[in-house]
Amino acid sequence: MSNAILSLKDVSYSYPDGTSALNDCSLTIRRGMRTAVMGANGAGKTTMFLHLNGILRSSAGDIQWEGTSLDYSRDGMRELRSRVGLVFQNPDSQLFSASVREDVSFGPMNLGLPKNVVRKRVEEALLSVGMAESADKPVHNLSYGQKKRVCIAGVLAMEPEVLVLDEPMAGLDAAMQEELTVVLERLHAAGMTIIIATHDLDFAYGWADEAIVLQRGRLLAQGNAADVLLRPEVQTELGSSPLVAEITRSLALTGMAVRVNGYLPRSRSELLKAISEFHRQENEQ
Numbered sequence: 001m002s003n004a005i006l007s008l009k010d011v012s013y014s015y016p017d018g019t020s021a022l023n024d025c026s027l028t029i030r031r032g033m034r035t036a037v038m039g040a041n042g043a044g045k046t047t048m049f050l051h052l053n054g055i056l057r058s059s060a061g062d063i064q065w066e067g068t069s070l071d072y073s074r075d076g077m078r079e080l081r082s083r084v085g086l087v088f089q090n091p092d093s094q095l096f097s098a099s100v101r102e103d104v105s106f107g108p109m110n111l112g113l114p115k116n117v118v119r120k121r122v123e124e125a126l127l128s129v130g131m132a133e134s135a136d137k138p139v140h141n142l143s144y145g146q147k148k149r150v151c152i153a154g155v156l157a158m159e160p161e162v163l164v165l166d167e168p169m170a171g172l173d174a175a176m177q178e179e180l181t182v183v184l185e186r187l188h189a190a191g192m193t194i195i196i197a198t199h200d201l202d203f204a205y206g207w208a209d210e211a212i213v214l215q216r217g218r219l220l221a222q223g224n225a226a227d228v229l230l231r232p233e234v235q236t237e238l239g240s241s242p243l244v245a246e247i248t249r250s251l252a253l254t255g256m257a258v259r260v261n262g263y264l265p266r267s268r269s270e271l272l273k274a275i276s277e278f279h280r281q282e283n284e285q
């Protein structure tokens, strides 16, 4: 694909205990897109993410940044990690400094940025995840959801080209999930490439441009999220289908063909809008 930013070509990876986690896996992440990565527990999502910023190195196959194989030298890795920011699934794997501010400062300081730039980026990142007031708190005293927010801030402060989030919504309260969605929209609008692993099919259907579905370490499906997430084999693998799509289908069976701006609704708010639009048109006739 022409605007590929990161791609895996026939990548295989086994953990030291012999567990095969990726098996001839090929997929493409496109620049500027919002990509949802889905698949059952153990399908290989986290393992794939750890390959995208070079934490793990495949035993076979190739990983490319804009068509060029990754450079695993020290300098190559430093450059890759400034471009690809990964927020871990488990915040305790990511946080290591004493205070929130120190932790979020670590990445941008390592980029060698001037102190005042680091300070500004850290303040902005903490504000955007609602943690500015906790900047001086010890990390180990935070709740799970607060730790997740600090991890997200740490990566935002690096201003990467690609933001990779491993189940970012898990453990966040509803208000914070909403706020994070707004932050992600802003970053997407500014041109950032965003990749999210999630088990939340409804979120993926409403948010993503593209979807990647993994099955036992291999690619099961990839493409336009609205198409991929409705494919029968994907629904069988994920054990579910997007609720909004199911409701839209049921309404169609009763003669209500609801649309927003001519398209099938993808989110709860679009569905509600489409239903009121349908009733408005009915009343006009």
Ligand SMILES: Nc1ncnc2c1ncn2[C@@H]1O[C@H](COP(=O)(O)OP(=O)(O)OP(=O)(O)O)[C@@H](O)[C@H]1O
Binding pocket: 015, 016, 017, 019, 020, 021, 039, 040, 041, 042, 043, 044, 045, 046, 047, 048, 089
């Ligand atoms: N450190 C490890 N050592 C050995 N095996 C591992 C290790 N980490 C993961 N695995 C195995 O690799 C496979 C892929 O795991 P991975 O964590 O990538 O899945 P996932 O799709 O992220 O799952 P989940 O939805 O539960 O987060 C699984 O079989 C898992 O048990």
Ligand SMILES: [Mg+2]
Binding pocket: 045, 046, 047, 089, 166
């Ligand atoms: Mg995982």
